[in-house]
Amino acid sequence: MQAFKAETPGFVTDTAGLQCLFDVLADEGYRVVGPTLRDDAIVYGDIDGVTDLPSGWTDRQAPGRYALERRQDNALFGYAVGPHSWKKFLFPPIETLWSAHRGADGAMSVTVPERPADKFAFVGVRSCEIHAMAVQDKVFGEGAYVDAAYAARRSDAFIVAVNCAEPGGTCFCVSMETGPRAAEGFDLALTELIDAGEPMFLVETGSEAGRRILEQVPHAAATAAQAEAAMTVSERAAAQMGRSLDTSGIKELLQSNPEHSRWDDVAARCLSCANCTMVCPTCFCSTVEDHSDLTGQNAERVRKWDSCFTMDFSYIHGGSVRASGSARYRQWMTHKLANWIDQFGTSGCVGCGRCVTWCPVGIDLTEEVAAIRAVPDEGRSR
Amino acid sequence: MAPRPKLAVWKFASCDGCQLSLLDCEDELLAVAGAVEIANFPEASSAVVEGPYDLSLVEGSITTPHDAERILAVRAQSKFLVTIGACATAGGIQALRNFADVKDFIAAVYASPQFIDTLATSTAISAHIPVDYELHGCPINKVHLVEVVSAYLMGRKPAVAAHSVCIECKQRGNVCVMVQGTPCLGPVTHAGCGAICPAYRRGCYGCYGPMETPNMPALTREWRELGADGRDIQRALRSFNAWAEPFRQESAAHDD
Ligand code: SF4
Numbered sequence: 279m280q281a282f283k284a285e286t287p288g289f290v291t292d293t294a295g296l297q298c299l300f301d302v303l304a305d306e307g308y309r310v311v312g313p314t315l316r317d318d319a320i321v322y323g324d325i326d327g328v329t330d331l332p333s334g335w336t337d338r339q340a341p342g343r344y345a346l347e348r349r350q351d352n353a354l355f356g357y358a359v360g361p362h363s364w365k366k367f368l369f370p371p372i373e374t375l376w377s378a379h380r381g382a383d384g385a386m387s388v389t390v391p392e393r394p395a396d397k398f399a400f401v402g403v404r405s406c407e408i409h410a411m412a413v414q415d416k417v418f419g420e421g422a423y424v425d426a427a428y429a430a431r432r433s434d435a436f437i438v439a440v441n442c443a444e445p446g447g448t449c450f451c452v453s454m455e456t457g458p459r460a461a462e463g464f465d466l467a468l469t470e471l472i473d474a475g476e477p478m479f480l481v482e483t484g485s486e487a488g489r490r491i492l493e494q495v496p497h498a499a500a501t502a503a504q505a506e507a508a509m510t511v512s513e514r515a516a517a518q519m520g521r522s523l524d525t526s527g528i529k530e531l532l533q534s535n536p537e538h539s540r541w542d543d544v545a546a547r548c549l550s551c552a553n554c555t556m557v558c559p560t561c562f563c564s565t566v567e568d569h570s571d572l573t574g575q576n577a578e579r580v581r582k583w584d585s586c587f588t589m590d591f592s593y594i595h596g597g598s599v600r601a602s603g604s605a606r607y608r609q610w611m612t613h614k615l616a617n618w619i620d621q622f623g624t625s626g627c628v629g630c631g632r633c634v635t636w637c638p639v640g641i642d643l644t645e646e647v648a649a650i651r652a653v654p655d656e657g658r659s660r
Numbered sequence: 661m662a663p664r665p666k667l668a669v670w671k672f673a674s675c676d677g678c679q680l681s682l683l684d685c686e687d688e689l690l691a692v693a694g695a696v697e698i699a700n701f702p703e704a705s706s707a708v709v710e711g712p713y714d715l716s717l718v719e720g721s722i723t724t725p726h727d728a729e730r731i732l733a734v735r736a737q738s739k740f741l742v743t744i745g746a747c748a749t750a751g752g753i754q755a756l757r758n759f760a761d762v763k764d765f766i767a768a769v770y771a772s773p774q775f776i777d778t779l780a781t782s783t784a785i786s787a788h789i790p791v792d793y794e795l796h797g798c799p800i801n802k803v804h805l806v807e808v809v810s811a812y813l814m815g816r817k818p819a820v821a822a823h824s825v826c827i828e829c830k831q832r833g834n835v836c837v838m839v840q841g842t843p844c845l846g847p848v849t850h851a852g853c854g855a856i857c858p859a860y861r862r863g864c865y866g867c868y869g870p871m872e873t874p875n876m877p878a879l880t881r882e883w884r885e886l887g888a889d890g891r892d893i894q895r896a897l898r899s900f901n902a903w904a905e906p907f908r909q910e911s912a913a914h915d916d
């Protein structure tokens with residue numbers, strides 16, 4: 279069993295303290311977003327306070343299935359991640375990159391739309407999601423081509439992490455070494471201690487900004503027993519993973535099996551609908567659409583989330599490179615779990631389970647990898 | 661100033677809804693009229709300018725011998741021909757006749773069936789003539805129509821995606837109704853509507869017809885898992901795009 283040890287005993291606060299935290303963040307000019315109930319699911323949206331949180335709810339997740347259920351208690355964070363990820367705030371699904379206008383004299387002017395002034399405070403960020411942001415930081419924030427809008431939104435963001443108490447049926451962060459306890463990458467981290475009846479929160483600080491905000495929120499020093507209880511929450515969560523993925527030699531396994539019969543097997547089930555890539559918190563692909571208007575005087579370029587499951591995605595002169603479902607699924611999974619390591623020095627998967635839950639036909643990448651591993655030499659390219 | 665391209669709008673068997681979406685482009689209508697010469701559009705004006713036409717928009721399906729002739733004449737007068745809507749691109753709801761015997765319908769509906777001259781089938785325009793571009797939807801999205809005309813004027817490819825409705829559904833932030841237990845046609849349906857129905861917690865009805873790479877058996881297997889029977893599946897697939905090949909073929913496989 280995975281064991282956790284507190285670095286420092288930390289602090290405790292209660293529901294009133296949490297409300298105060300929301301108020302302080304709002305006063306400091308943050309747009310506070312967090313988990314809230316909508317359409318029979320726990321989504322991420324604007325929240326004003328504790329009453330907007332899904333108190334007393336949990337989720338039942340399985341491949342291709344999601345349902346809410348009442349809990350026995352009134353925990354505020356007693357569920358795993360849902361259909362949304364923070365990606366939708368940092369890397370908006372549809373964004374106009376620039377627009378251009380041709381004046382009467384024929385001269386072109388290009389305007390970049392002003393970035394909305396939103397400074398986000400993300401409340402309830404899970405450990406896997408912190409890792410997912412770190413992965414997207416490598417894609418958008420590093421290297422020769424930095425996405426300035428992403429980088430600005432990201433560096434402005436205030437992260438209130440929540441350590442998971444109740445992994446979902448499709449979670450496998452323990453396998454990916456990305457959870458369930460957040461070690462870094464947050465300003466504040468909460469562990470909900472529900473056993474007392476009313477929610478209490480162990481609070482850890484992870485940054486100077488976090489310490490400064492916490493100073494304005496009523497809190498007390500945690501007792502050793504409270505710190506211990508928080509570690510027990512994480513240990514219990516780590517022991518309850520819905521799934522597991524054997525990652526040993528996974529890069530070589532997938533890269534050496536382009537002809538495995540499992541690709542055709544999964545293609546018979548896969549819809550090429552792209553839901554897995556849309557919900558994945560690390561998937562970063564986009565397309566750009568160029569539009570000109572009827573007058574021919576105005577144009578704009580719009581960026582939209584795209585996916586390796588579309589035909590346009592791999593279209594080059596003469597046709598799509600990945601014309602078959604097998605080629606498309608192979609691209610998604612091999613990139614995610616293997617080629618990503620070559621490209622970014624990390625796996626593209628943080629084990630959040632979203633692609634498994636939100637695949638309409640319940641295709642489970644952990645099972646697909648296991649099936650390839652079961653016959654590891656079958657699909658070797660010659 | 662160079663002469664404006666001549667636009668013609670043609671109607672075959674249809675409800676007029678798609679050509680009305682052109683008139684519905686209130687904000688853009690003046691710009692359309694400025695950019696093209698509306699040369700032949702009986703729904704909007706009785707003044708008809710003779711062909712040939714630079715751009716023809718064709719609504720409706722082919723259901724009579726007369727229309728099968730007329731579409732050849734339209735093609736002959738049109739440099740660039742775009743079909744709009746489910747009738748023109750797939751045969752429309754009236755293609756339900758293709759699954760039955762049209763003579764039975766005629767006998768049941770008309771007092772003097774001998775005056776009815778109709779074909780046994782309702783078929784897409786592309787089954788009769790070469791088509792330069794197909795704009796799907798029942799009805800089409802007027803934003804797409806403006807996009808297609810703008811793209812034509814600029815000589816570029818229209819930015820109209822052919823992937824699943826699911827991508828639009830996720831871009832919109834909807835919660836997937838199928839994963840929550842409601843059968844949905846979104847995964848096999850061509851994008852274009854912006855995933856309206858899932859946004860209102862309904863499964864997709866398939867108004868835009870098959871997407872680029874539909875995996876029909878994989879979807880209908882899951883529909884059955886969710887409790888749909890053959891009749892439900894057949895009815896869902898046999899609507900506005902019933903005669904589109906992937907929908908037609910799959911609906912035939914659920915005769916139970
Ligand atoms: S691949 Fe699946 S489990 Fe891994 S991070 Fe993406 S959505 Fe989560």
Ligand code: SF4
Nearest residue numbers: 406442445449451457
């Ligand atoms: S994958 Fe781990 S960190 Fe992410 S929600 Fe599940 S238990 Fe929490």
Ligand code: SF4
Nearest residue numbers: 548549551552554637
């Ligand atoms: S794996 Fe599932 S979610 Fe992904 S494209 Fe295939 S059917 Fe869609």
Ligand code: SF4
Nearest residue numbers: 826829836837844846
């Ligand atoms: S609700 Fe329908 S269209 Fe939307 S993602 Fe789910 S299956 Fe696709």
